[in-house]
Amino acid sequence: MYEHQQEAFEFMWKNLAGGIDLDELKSGARSDVIGGCVISHAPGTGKTRLSIIFIQTYMKVFPECRPVIVAPSGMLLTWEEEFRKWNVDLPIHNLNAADYSGKEDIAFRRLAAKENRNISLMRLVKLYSWVKGNSILGISYGLFKKLTADNSCDPKLSQVLLERPGLLVLDEGHTPRNERSLIWKALGKVKTEKRIILSGTPFQNNFGELYNIMCLVKPKFAEKISIRTSKKGQRKAEFFSDMQQDLLPEKNEGKGIWVSLTNHVTDDNAEEVRSILKPFVHIHSGNILNTLPGLRECVIELDPPPHQKDIIEKMEHIGSNVIFENEYKFSLASIHPSLVTYLNLSKEEETLLDRPLLEKQKLNPYIGVKTRFVMEVVRLCEALKEKVLIFSQYIQPLSMIKDQLIKLFNWSEGKEVLQMDGKIRTKYRQSSIDIFNDMESEARVLLASTKACCEGISLTGASRVVLLDVVWNPAVGRQAISRAYRIGQKKFVYTYNLMTSGTGERDKYDRQAKKDHLSKLVFSTEIDFTNVRKSSSQAKEEHSSKLISEDKILEEMTAHDKLKGMFLKIYYPPKGICA
Incomplete structure (x- = not known):
């Protein structure tokens, strides 16, 4: 061990x-x-x-x-x-x-x-x-x-x-x-x-x-919190008003203390929370992974082509304002305009779209800025004999990209292209994993749902990871990247967090990063806690031509006359801050 x-x-x-x-x-x-x-x-x-x-x-x-x-x-x-x-x-x-x-x-x-x-x-x-x-x-x-x-x-x-x-x-x-x-x-x-x-x-x-x-x-965690608080000589009145304490059931006392303690966790008071968890939480932040060839994460903001931009703007007038439905429609539109045909639309909403045209464009990856990015990465990785792992929280984008790859490269499903999602029977998943990780196999791309490829699954055959959509939970992104960047990986791993301009994905990513920082404040060892705080204070977006040049694929794409126009911004979050 x-x-x-x-x-x-x-x-x-x-x-x-x-x-x-x-x-x-x-x-x-x-x-x-x-x-x-x-x-x-x-x-x-x-x-x-x-x-x-x-x-x-x-x-x-x-x-x-x-x-x-x-x-x-x-x-x-x-x-x-x-x-x-x-x-x-x-x-x-x-x-x-x-x-x-x-x-x-x-x-x-x-x-x-x-x-x-x-x-x-x-x-x-x-x-x-x-x-x-x-x-x-x-x-x-x-x-x-x-x-x-x-x-x-x-x-x-x-x-x-x-x-x-x-x-x-x-x-x-x-x-x-x-x-x-x-x-x-x-x-x-x-x-x-x-x-x-x-x-x-x-x-x-x-x-x-x-x-x-x-x-x-x-x-007995709640009881432990109460006892610990009592031993430190802190009065419960520090956490609740007298009226609140009178109304608080005894069984919820520990939760009340916890809520007050974690109401506003900062770099300065995170030590208190960490000290409560320390007796029964063993933390390892992943220093062992430093022995691997390396990991580089970048965030890429893309400029959608006119037709896709038009579809994204129309999403404002389609569907309800229920947060999850809203997220769903913009996530689909940000990847490829034809994906909006999967939305459940009213007759009035249907009039806003040219459905026959969108249906015809499904196999054309170049009218969607994220699908275009994926095709170019896969094309360049094919020349370098590298494998690509593509994640989405939704099945429709994965299925569409699979069909596009098959048509564009004349590939076959189950051979060069693999897909793993919740609809795939669990007994077949291990077979796909084994094929993908076999460096002698012909498998080039694995399309995976973030839910189906959760923690514990090893996909070290991949050296490139593409995250198609931004989610509220920062842990989802970390888990996805860790399918490739884990013990057993023999190559340097490059990851691309994709965002489409005009969809609100950038705001979501920024909020996600704040959650991720809270997680790192609490679940960091004493050795690296200082480094986490230092990284936070120095957290500035870095657009570095040097870092781009070290990624041969990204360098070639940003230098290409027909491709460089889709890149609005490329930046590298400080280590330990990226979700």
Whole structure:
């Protein structure tokens, strides 16, 4: 293991078992110590490998432990792959898989074979094999929510899932961060308090969500805050008025303190928040990635051609002002004008567009400024034998670009062009990943949705990453880039954050950067905290001809007479500030 993994391993033992003295643990001297912890390591720094080693060791010391790994459904396949890769001798029963793994209990399988085969029966066989011991259960967040619901069709199964786990590992543990969601409530009912949250980006949008995550991994987190505040001799009146305190239910006291403490986090008072999290949050900001060839992120503001600019202006008169619908229509229009044909338009709105013309232009990438940029990057990468990873939060742009690539380069889907999104069955995703990462394969481009290619997936075959749209959550961009820039990458990685002028994407990016800075203030080690503050104070946009010249592809595009006109601005955010 790397040094940061060794430190985290010891940190996990101290939090979940009470110490690292095995004799003391076996004697039960610290059996009263229970709790959970967060492993907040930068994406791509080996959290899955660390967790597997921890689970293996933990089960040797506590053989009656029943570990459960809860993760997005696609990530369960990654866990299975990692278990095979490292020759782990522990069976992992994937409750989401549509088939047996071959490691289920033989007696249970023989008994089940007497009945008609169905998914419910298979799940029971896997569940009972896990209960019998010496194995691990894998289940998705969605299935866990379904099987433990109050109206579950099998109350006994629900009871087993809530009462039998002795160790709960939540991969992408920032997923259940809404206290009103059913999955957050369901996971909160799990009996064990020995919980591990794995997340390279625990701070997603705001401190309220972070509080919910902490309460999930550490059910007594609110109580810890109250005790800590009391020990420091701070009166509750510092946080609330007397009237507010009288009205505040006791159970919400910790949350009230947290809200007041995080109401205005700055460079100067971030230390207080960090000190509260420090006992049960292990942070690694990704220094291990410094051993890789390198990463360069740039933000590119593009000037749309006249027809696309006209479509963008018409978006002001199309659709409702509901924020998500508004974001959707401008995101599509910013990539390629024909994408607006996917919008649900009224008859009156249809009159604003020339639908037949837009339909005819779908396969022409050069009338959309972002699709034009993509085609030129892919063309130049083809000559340099580099692979390109293209991200969008929406499926329609990915499908359109796939069709454009196939027509322009005479390529085939599944060969030179791959697509991975939520509609692709999870069992086929690993195959696409393997093909793309094989440097001898003919795969040149992988089009991926930010949701389907989330944390934990390795796409180190790519040395160029294009982010087609800007999202409010800065963690999404970091996770996307970290699919390529992670342990195992052998090339220098260049990333391009694309923005189209006139769409409001620049304002969104600036707000995203502020959120990202808050995350870095709280989730930075003591060593790099000073550097984060320094970077913030020096955060100036840098347009450097020297940096552009070091990127051969960008240099050639900006120097080309027919291409340079689409670039309005290229700048390089200071390291540690870019989302």
